[in-house]
Every structure is written in C-alpha cells, then in structure tokens.
Amino acid sequence: MRYLLELKEDDGLCRQAQNSGTFYLFHNLFPFLQKVGSKHLAPQISASELKRILKKFKQNKQKLEDSVLIGCSDECMAYFALDLGSLEKMDIESELKGSFIELRKAFFQLDGKDAPLLSLAQALLRWHDTHKYCSKTGQPTQKNLAGSKRVCHTNGIIYYPQMSPVVITLVSDGSRCLLARQASFPQGMYSALAGFCDVGETLEETVRREVAEEVGLEVESMWYSASQHWPFPNSSLMIACHATVWPQQNEIRVNKLELEAATWFSLEEVVEALRREPRPLKQEDGRFSLWLPPKWAIAHQLIQEWVKQQSTMPA
Numbered sequence: 564m565r566y567l568l569e570l571k572e573d574d575g576l577c578r579q580a581q582n583s584g585t586f587y588l589f590h591n592l593f594p595f596l597q598k599v600g601s602k603h604l605a606p607q608i609s610a611s612e613l614k615r616i617l618k619k620f621k622q623n624k625q626k627l628e629d630s631v632l633i634g635c636s637d638e639c640m641a642y643f644a645l646d647l648g649s650l651e652k653m654d655i656e657s658e659l660k661g662s663f664i665e666l667r668k669a670f671f672q673l674d675g676k677d678a679p680l681l682s683l684a685q686a687l688l689r690w691h692d693t694h695k696y697c698s699k700t701g702q703p704t705q706k707n708l709a710g711s712k713r714v715c716h717t718n719g720i721i722y723y724p725q726m727s728p729v730v731i732t733l734v735s736d737g738s739r740c741l742l743a744r745q746a747s748f749p750q751g752m753y754s755a756l757a758g759f760c761d762v763g764e765t766l767e768e769t770v771r772r773e774v775a776e777e778v779g780l781e782v783e784s785m786w787y788s789a790s791q792h793w794p795f796p797n798s799s800l801m802i803a804c805h806a807t808v809w810p811q812q813n814e815i816r817v818n819k820l821e822l823e824a825a826t827w828f829s830l831e832e833v834v835e836a837l838r839r840e841p842r843p844l845k846q847e848d849g850r851f852s853l854w855l856p857p858k859w860a861i862a863h864q865l866i867q868e869w870v871k872q873q874s875t876m877p878a
C-alpha cells in the first residue's frame with residue numbers, strides 16, 4: 564500500500580517501476596484479452612515485451628509514460644495499463660494473439676482477479692482521455708507519471724480522478740425480495756434497484772428516494788452490506804444495502820421511465836435462479852427464465868445474503 568503511494572508521489576520511482584513492471588493493454592478503452600475455453604484472460608505484458616512491440620510498430624519507448632498505475636503485487640511488481648489506440652488494432656491483435664474486446668461484453672467471463680483490475684484501468688484511462696484540458700483556463704493539463712492526478716500548470720489546479728457514488732439496494736418485505744430490470748438488461752436478467760446519489764444526499768436518503776422513485780415503496784429500515792467499483796457507463800462506487808418495507812405496504816408501482824419491470828420473488832424462485840448459469844435461457848413458452856447477476860457482481864452478493872438471512876429466520 565505504501566509502495567503504491569510512493570509511486571504516485573514520486574515520478575522518478577514510478578519511471579523505474581514502469582521499466583520493470585507489467586502492462587494490461589487497451590485499444591480505445593477495449594481491453595486486450597485472450598480466450599481460453601469459455602473464459603477470457605487478460606495477459607500481463609512485461610515491460611521488455613512491450614518495448615519490443617512499440618519498436619516494431621515504430622513507436623517511441625516514451626509511450627510507456629502514457630500508462631497509468633493500477634496496482635502492484637505483494638512483491639512490489641507494479642501493474643500498469645496502457646491504451647494503444649493510436650496504433651492499428653488488427654496488427655497488435657495478430658502480434659499478441661488475442662483481441663481487444665468491449666469490456667462490457669467480456670466482463671462476466673473474466674477471471675475473478677482480472678475483472679477489478681481491468682475495471683479500474685478502464686475507468687482511469689477514460690478519465691485521463693476526457694480530462695486533457697483545465698475546465699477553468701482551457702489550457703492542457705499534464706498527468707503525473709502514475710496517472711493518479713492531472714495538473715494545470717497555468718494556475719496550479721490539481722484534478723483527481725472522479726467516480727460517482729451509486730446505491731444498489733435489495734428490498735425485502737420480510738418473505739420476498741424485490742428484483743427489477745431495465746429494458747437494456749439481457750433477456751430474463753433481474754437485479755437489485757440502483758441509483759446515483761444526488762449532491763448533498765446521505766446514502767440513507769438516496770436509498771429512500773430511489774426506492775420511492777423507482778417502485779413507489781417506502782423504506783422501513785436499511786443497512787449497509789459492502790461496496791464495489793463499477794466501470795459502466797463511467798466510474799461508479801456501488802454501495803450495496805439491504806432495505807425492508809412494511810409487509811402491509813408492498814404494492815409495487817413501477818416507474819416505467821426507468822424500469823421495464825419490478826416484481827416480488829419468493830425464496831424458492833431466487834434459490835432456483837441462483838443455481839442457473841448467468842445467461843439468457845428461453846423456456847418452452849417463449850419466455851425467459853429468471854437469472855441473476857454473476858457471482859462477483861455486488862448485486863449477486865446482496866441476493867446471496869438475503870437468501871442466507873431467510874434460511875436463518877425463525878419460521
């Protein structure tokens with residue numbers, strides 16, 4: 564942890580780390596992946612291999628300094644991410660034997676270790692790409708070597724990467740849980756309710772407002788569970804909570820502007836859905852079976868916790 568802080572603060576040390584570290588590659592924010600069976604793996608390219616590739620494609624090795632620091636191993640081997648968007652995509656793909664794939668498409672087939680790192684890397688690369696100019700002076704900003712900030716040297720303003728807090732809430736009425744879907748979700752997939760925090764709100768206020776806005780219910784009690792970084796559509800910090808509503812006041816009024824559907828599901832239905840593969844499954848009647856976000860999505864964790872809690876409740 565302290566080594567990461569040193570790399571962020573000291574450009575010289577970070578430059579050394581870039582020359583011995585490993586790199587996740589991107590092309591216009593699509594991560595470089597290799598397919599192994601049904602899984603996608605994100606290979607880490609060594610600094611020497613990357614320099615060889617840059618040389619082959621007639622790039623200056625200074626290009627390494629465009630990378631951003633995304634973490635380090637227990638042995639202090641630093642991980643970076645570099646976007647090669649200025650190079651021909653297909654040439655790099657054939658050189659490295661893999662493809663640049665939209666993160667959203669590959670996200671759920673990624674290895675558990677790769678997903679959070681790629682998610683952070685994409686968010687950071689996107690932030691740098693969209694913050695090249697100072698919003699006060701209009702002058703170019705410069706990133707520090709690690710990419711943990713950008714500075715406008717005209718007036719000294721420092722910009723730090725941003726993320727938006729989002730609350731994701733699993734609502735229960737005591738015996739059932741409420742799951743919803745947006746029209747953009749894959750067929751049959753339902754998840755917990757999610758919404759961005761407004762400026763000035765506490766998390767508790769966001770939970771109450773979002774539940775009221777999206778399904779017309781009043782929250783009785785709520786508690787925090789865990790949090791997760793979420794890269795789509797920009798960088799969000801997903802703050803996961805459980806909430807209860809009064810069993811007598813559980814009539815859902817779906818806000819059709821935000822959701823396609825929202826329904827109460829029984830414990831049995833949820834347990835059965837958790838056993839299914841997280842992908843669309845068409846039934847004989849043409850409808851799609853209920854399926855839930857994959858294991859390491861925080862919504863999945865909320866649902867698992869609810870199931871556990873139901874099983875330990877007195878009948």
Ligand SMILES: NC(=O)C1=CN([C@@H]2O[C@H](COP(=O)(O)OP(=O)(O)OC[C@H]3O[C@@H](n4cnc5c(N)ncnc54)[C@H](O)[C@@H]3O)[C@@H](O)[C@H]2O)C=CC1
Binds near residue numbers: 729731757797856
């Ligand atoms: N892991 C999961 O299962 C789920 C994750 N999500 C994620 O949660 C996030 C929020 O969910 P939504 O239901 O879309 O939010 P939402 O319920 O707040 O509605 C989105 C609307 O909020 C407004 N908005 C306010 N602040 C915003 C900001 N900082 N960025 C973008 N829009 C803002 C916009 O008008 C936008 O159309 C999204 O990033 C989505 O990808 C959403 C549902 C399930």
Ligand SMILES: [Mg+2]
Binds near residue numbers: 756757758777821
């Ligand atoms: Mg929402």
